[in-house]
Amino acid sequence: AARRGNGGNRALELLRSLPRVSLANLRPNPGSRKRERRRGRGRYGGRKCGRGHKGERQRGNRPRLGFEGGQTPFYLVIPKYGFNEGHSLRRQYQPLSLQRLQYLIDLGRVDPTQPIDLTQLVNARGVTVQPLKRDYGVQLVEEGADIFSAKVNIEVQRASELAIAAIEKNGGVVTTSFYDPRSLGILCKPVLFFLRGQPIPKRMLPPEDLVRYYTDARNRGYLADPSKVAEARLELAKKYGYILPDITKDELFKMLSARKDPRQIFFGLAPGWIVNLTDKKILKPTDESLLKYYST
Amino acid sequence: RLTVTYSRSSGPGGQSVNKVNSKAEVRFHLESADWIPEAVRQKMALMHRNKINRDGELIVTSEESRYQMRNLAICLEKIRTMVTEATEKPKVVSKETTQQLIERVEKMNRERLRQKRIHSNIKQSRKADFD
Numbered sequence: 001a002a003r004r005g006n007g008g009n010r011a012l013e014l015l016r017s018l019p020r021v022s023l024a025n026l027r028p029n030p031g032s033r034k035r036e037r038r039r040g041r042g043r044y045g046g047r048k049c050g051r052g053h054k055g056e057r058q059r060g061n062r063p064r065l066g067f068e069g070g071q072t073p074f075y076l077v078i079p080k081y082g083f084n085e086g087h088s089l090r091r092q093y094q095p096l097s098l099q100r101l102q103y104l105i106d107l108g109r110v111d112p113t114q115p116i117d118l119t120q121l122v123n124a125r126g127v128t129v130q131p132l133k134r135d136y137g138v139q140l141v142e143e144g145a146d147i148f149s150a151k152v153n154i155e156v157q158r159a160s161e162l163a164i165a166a167i168e169k170n171g172g173v174v175t176t177s178f179y180d181p182r183s184l185g186i187l188c189k190p191v192l193f194f195l196r197g198q199p200i201p202k203r204m205l206p207p208e209d210l211v212r213y214y215t216d217a218r219n220r221g222y223l224a225d226p227s228k229v230a231e232a233r234l235e236l237a238k239k240y241g242y243i244l245p246d247i248t249k250d251e252l253f254k255m256l257s258a259r260k261d262p263r264q265i266f267f268g269l270a271p272g273w274i275v276n277l278t279d280k281k282i283l284k285p286t287d288e289s290l291l292k293y294y295s296t
Numbered sequence: 297r298l299t300v301t302y303s304r305s306s307g308p309g310g311q312s313v314n315k316v317n318s319k320a321e322v323r324f325h326l327e328s329a330d331w332i333p334e335a336v337r338q339k340m341a342l343m344h345r346n347k348i349n350r351d352g353e354l355i356v357t358s359e360e361s362r363y364q365m366r367n368l369a370i371c372l373e374k375i376r377t378m379v380t381e382a383t384e385k386p387k388v389v390s391k392e393t394t395q396q397l398i399e400r401v402e403k404m405n406r407e408r409l410r411q412k413r414i415h416s417n418i419k420q421s422r423k424a425d426f427d
Contacts, residue, residue, distance in 0.1 A: 146318070146364045162366055169365075240369045241300075 091136040093158050094127050098166055099144025101126070105152070115153040115258050115267065118179075122188050131185040140174070142166070153256045158213075164220060165236045171245040173256045177222040178206035178214055183265050190266070194275040199285070202263040202271035202294060222262060263296055270294070297331070298324045300371075302364050319359035320367035322375065326354045332379060339382040 019025065040049045051058040066073045104110040109124035118138060121127050129135050137157025145166040152172045157179065164174045179187060183203045186193045193200075206214050206223075214221035217228035218235075237244035247256050263271055272294030274283040285291060301321045326332075326341055326348060341348065348354050356378075358370040389397075 142363055142366075145366075162363060165365060239372070240365050241298075241372050 088134060090134065092134050093137055093139035094129050094135055095141040096121070096127050096138045096156065097141045097143030098148040098163060101152075101154075102144055102148050102150060105150045112150050112152045113252065113255065115155065115255060117155050117267065118157075118184075118187050119190060119266070129184070129188050131181050131188060135184070136181070137179055137184060140164070140167075151250075151252070151256075153258065155260070159220065161218070161236070162240075165240045165242075168233055168236060168244065169240070169242045171247060171250065173247065174220045175222050175259060176214060176219050177260065177262075178203075178210060179265075180204040187265055191277070194277050197274065197276075199274045200265060200269055200271050202296065203265050205262065222259065297329065298322050300368065302367075318362065318364045318367060319357055320364055320371050321355060321357045322368070322371040323353045323355045325352055327352050333383075336379060336382045340378060343382060344378060 038045060040046050048058065051060075056062045066075050068074070101110070104121075104124055104126045105112050110116060110120055110126060114120070118127075118129065121138065122129060127138055129138065139158035140154070140156050140160060140163035142160055142162040145162050148166045149170055150172070151170050152167065153175075154167060154172065155175045155177055157176060159174055159176055167174050180203065182201065186200070205211075211223070213219055215223045217224040217232040220229060220232070233244055247253055250256065258267070260267060261270075265271070269275065269282070270284075272285045272290060276283065285294065299322070301323075303319050303321070326337060329337065332340070340354070344354060347356065356371045356374050358367040358374065360370060361367055
């Protein structure tokens, strides 16, 4: 057929020339609709109708699932033990392997020239965090430690020793910080939060059992002493046998050393501010008591 | 001054061993290692004679983990333990402590014999001889 018009024009021309669309001309795509198997019809589907021969099977009176004919069933023989006790109160951390991080950076989904935060990872769809399902954030896993070669400033919630060593070997910076569930939800979906029109809340400090973790320099906790963190970096370098690259002489030193305040949720936005997306404005509180509250 | 090589590790384990586990091997020339004192070097040559090859290089391998970095760390840890083991001096027991130990042993023996005599008396007093 001659290519007279393009796109919509051609379709209209065709409609004018072809016969009228009716039930006789329509047919589904071959293979899209498969014929259903109907029981109780025909030589093979009928007769016993797939029920077997006599007994409880055919008469539809089989005992409940797990019944073993009177013998104590398996699910009662095994004694109860609290494997899953308190599972809904346990903190879960979504794992993020170094291999996946390298993949994201290589594809350009995550920008290594800016500090990498949970928001950046979620925007890049690198990880999926569900704050309502007892997720407390992201943890770094060693999966791609040998292949990893990117200089980044990462902030996660938990990190294992090898992962920290792998990142610092390439000249990066790792920090572990705590986000309580509410601030985690805000961090993962910032736009939805801004649309709510509430002031940015201050991030809560970690609970008792986690304070020790986040004040330890070996875990690069955000509450730890910076001098101790530098010592820990040297220690790791000695343990894993690599030369610790000096980040102070790096051109991206300012970006690499950018860290959040313990009460801050977003880089550049302080608690107490309201972000108005429609008017593209930020409202800051002026009342003294509010300022005092939000500055801890 | 340490030569590090990585390779695929050996041993059973099927696909996991073939694809994933890596072996880290660290070797250094023992005689010319100036970061270890002379006496320690000789001690190490004695203790780990089986790990030194014909060229005089001490070889340490590790293939326990699937990560090169961790295997390297384990190798370094092994070298550190070797050096510390070779450095430790044999324990010199001072005169006072040897004397104390001898006194203690003698005291224990005396006490044991005393208890034995007492027990023997008790048992004898229970005997009825010419009744």
